[in-house]
């Protein structure tokens with residue numbers, strides 16, 4: 001496989017997972033909003049917009065490198081369905097998102113190393129920017145989980161109902 005083909009394959013894998021994340025965060029944002037969990041809902045919506053920007057950047061770079069964006073809809077584990085609904089607990093939503101962000105950090109970190117070794121500094125720098133965003137998403141989610149574990153879910157819900 002030529003260097004560009006290897007890079008394009010990585011970028012397409014990331015693109016698929018980004019598109020999955022756009023939808024996952026948007027759906028969970030709306031489910032949380034319907035329960036009045038505004039703070040968490042607003043952040044999930046902002047995360048969805050971040051993931052859309054990542055997908056946008058992946059497509060531009062894939063096309064620039066001579067490839068075609070493959071807009072399959074799956075996460076890094078190959079999952080194609082978003083398994084959350086009105087009955088999914090807040091803790092489960094957060095834990096699922098932590099797991100997804102950890103997969104993203106792992107995949108993108110490995111892709112950066114490989115792409116750096118192939119000599120494409122621009123793509124690796126682009127991915128470093130995306131990796132920083134995923135790291136921020138992960139950190140924020142882990143803080144929410146720590147907060148729930150510290151103060152309990154009931155108090156966390158009261159705290160998260162403030163829409164400021």
Ligand SMILES: [Fe+2]
Nearest residue numbers: 018050051054
């Ligand atoms: Fe992302």
Ligand SMILES: [Fe+2]
Nearest residue numbers: 101133134137
């Ligand atoms: Fe993310």
